[in-house]
Amino acid sequence: MATSVIMPKLEMDQETATVIQWLKQEGETVTKGEPLLVVETSKITIEIEAPASGILAGVRVGPGDVVPVTEVIAYILQPGEELPAELTPEAEPALPPSPAPAPTPDVTPSPPSVSRPATPVAQRLAAAHGLDLSTIVGTGPGGEITKADVEKALAVSQPPAEAQTEKVRATPAARRIARERGVDLSTIAGSGPRGRVQAADVLAAAAGPAAEVARAEVTVIPLQGMRRTIAERMTASYQTAPHITLTVRVDMGAFEEARAQLNARAEATGQPRISVTALLVKAVAQTLRRHPWLNSTLRDQEIHLLPEININVAVALDDGLIVPVVHGADGKSVAEISAEVRDLVARAREGRLTPADVTGGTFTISNLGPFGIEQFTAIINPPQAAILAVGITRPEPVADEEGRVTVRPVMRMTLSADHRIVDGAVAAHFLTDLREVLENPILLLW
């Protein structure tokens, strides 16, 4: 039975979709579930899977065509099967009424109509690959199309094998365990050579909470777009940069007082308030000037100390995370930084950041204080050397040097640094210097 391939309706209010690219050629054998073509709606670009296994035939739309949803765009035939007359596309009024179905009871699909002479081998080869012979220039006697001509055309038309299927590398043991436990190998990052999935990887994945509910209802979200970028960058960072993490406790009394004064002034003059983030960015930028190793990058066995101090500020989004940059933060005023951060955050949430807004960062600050987090460890944003994780500021009992306990506003911040570049002592000096600035904001004037 021929199976029709339709332009699927993907969204509630969708009427059409645009064909971007066929991933399979006419005449090619496809397997059910294999990506067949790429289409684009007003919101997304998505791969359409083959609804059945067989041979792709009767493709009637091409790249750029805008096709109404639910319309038949191709067929999948079984070997030897013809395009049935009743399924012959009605959407082509120009088609003359065919007298009878073409009688070619062969197991291989019938060769496409030939407008040029071609050798039998070339015809068979072209048919097997769904190649239109009329598009090929023959180099044989009298312009006859030869096998070599078809092979040449195929080499040009076919995407590289790698792009067609991404085979998961996995050991036999990993495959067996995945089979036994119902784990999808393609979702597992392999720890072996060339990313090969090994038994331990599958066992770890199977032991995770995700696997326990695997039998129940699972919401599957493809790892793509921003999610995929984050996944890849964080994995790369964590695997290549040996992280050292250091935490300090900061008395934020003076900091809060200074901010209160600044904001009182802002209110009095009708200017926007100064955010905690802006002050942090300023303090970090200024401290980095004295600690160039934390503002560096490792490139080809060389450590590059960077002349500019560009601070990334991590911004949480509904579906991810983005880190826009305050360029030249050490040379900007707190008010300037505050306004710039506000603008960047707003545009990030609206999806209007430009490439310049997110590139060139040299150090990252991630503040999860607003989420009530006391302390956490962040993964370095490559190719930077370090990242600062800032927790919530809240009252805590603190003992002073004489042992007297008072309640002070306390914040914990954790520095993660790339140990290939920065040793513990260097990181410690930076962190304690930063604490000094935060505890004595007057030093920002230094």
Add this chain to the structure above:
Amino acid sequence: MRELSYAEAIREALRQEMQRDERVFIIGEDVGVYGGAFGVTLGLVEEFGEERVIDTPISELGIAGAITGAALTGMRPVGEIMFMDFTTLAMEQLVNQAAKIRFMFGGKAKVPFVLRTPAGSGTGAAAQHSQSLENWFVHVPGLKVVMPSTPYDAKGLLIASIRDDNPVIFIEHKLLYKVKGPVPEEPYTIPLGTAEVKREGRDLTIIATSIMVQRSLEAAQQLAEEGIEVEVIDPRTLKPLDKEPLIRSVMKTGRVLIVHEACKTGGYGGELAAVIAESEAFDYLDAPIIRLAGRDMPISYNRTLEYHTVPQVENIVQAARDLARGRM
């Protein structure tokens, strides 16, 4: 238990079998008063006389033919070829005659001989006295191939080989002759076709033959200090091969390193790898099957080059570690 060297264990097996069965005799070059090139048969001519410890001219093909003919007609000869390299001179009789007679004659004859021969490098004897040609014989149906790695195994396997009704190629290793180990005084047999787990472990299986068993055990000891538990298995007889213990071990560990001294290409490791890949252990493999073997080249005279031509303990440690840690 009393300790004997590998050479002494072999000599004791010969002596006990000659005492037990007068059909058993020794024949080879310089096996008499000289005691064999490596002294294995020292003293036997004094005990059993020149009629049962027969020196021959330098005639390897003649020796092979003599043991074939004698075995065919009721004797149980133990031939010796001074170096395994020289078995090449005896190939016709071994491969075309001894191995095939029983089959060709419809099972109505048998050729119960043992051909002892020392293999292996490490003595500075260069390219024509250092080869490990066991796989030449493994490929010939009708022959059994035995390769002991310890004094205990050498005695038990040699007695079993002498009592076996088939032509057995018994491959000794020159560097093992002086290695000592516990050996019971009374005669005993180790059935041909029984592998032995020489050390238990859960992380990795090493299948090794002959001297590589000793080197693998040494490597396993070192790796244990790193927390890697290696299982070492010695097939002991290459043919017939006792497959089950190998398969069971690989199903347990999921990783297998095969170590032998003979050149890698066409070596026995290829056979072992195929046996595992074809078995139910396939689905338990968590890494490629890795072979560590001699380079595909002759043995050099120069000591350093000779050393680096065949696997050494440090090579085994390295390969086993990489394999166990999922880096291969």
Add this chain to the structure above:
Amino acid sequence: MTLSEAKKRELLRQMYTIRAFEEKAEQLYAMGKIHGTMHLSIGMEASAVGSIAALRPDDLILSTHRGHGHCIAKGADLRLMMAEFMGKETGYCRGRGGSMHIADVEGGNLGANGVVGGGIPIAVGVGLSLKMQKRDQIILCFFGDGAANLGPFHEALNMAAIWKLPVVFVCENNQYAMSFSVKKAFPIERISDRAAAYGMPGVTVDGNDLMAVYEAVSQAVKRARSGEGPTLIENVTYRWRGHSKSDANRYRTREEIEAWKQKCPIKRFRARLIEEGILTEEEADRIEQEAYAAVDAAVAFAETSPEPALETIEEGVYA
């Protein structure tokens, strides 16, 4: 077929050089500077030197595991020999072959051989090649009494004879195939008697008499070069040392060894030259001293030569 006085002096020097080389080799082994094993021809020098003296410089030889003498008599560079002996990169075989496989292909020595009788069939091929190429050279193939009981000996002699190849087969009968005496190994008195079975001349000579060896081999060389075919010569001699380094000499008596030492081929040839007035005692002593000095120089060269580099380990397996 007479030898000039200068040539005779040179032959004495060669014998002394062989003796010096092998004594030094033994010493070096004792000092742990050599590994593996070696096979010494001390006591057999006249066989090597007398045989090769009958050749032209462009003639070829095939040697045996006991081949130091053949190599030196064929004109090898002592330094390259000693370097090979010590496994050095500068040796004839770049340290890969060692004592048992020294070859000097350019000098016409197609190699010592680790396998008894291994060279005899090769001699047939060399002879065939020389004949096919109409080259006016001959091949002299050394082997021992032990090799004469191998199948390849018989096949090779027959083939060389039926095709009348320019081969001289020289059997160095030193009385023992390792421990196996020729008295036990042969049912015949003379190994050269086997030549009759292949229709070639067979000659047995006193292998410790350099001139006797020279004359017998010269006849055979003449025959070979003139296209009449091969000859089998048996040089009856004796090795003073064990078969190899691991030989305890259990198969022979001390008296027997001593008796043969009295028949030293070097002393014998030296006495003859002095008697013929070709040499004085002093001149003979000087030749001897120079031979030992040359060997010392070779040792110095070898000891300061580099080891083969490990990265070159797989070189030379294929052309």
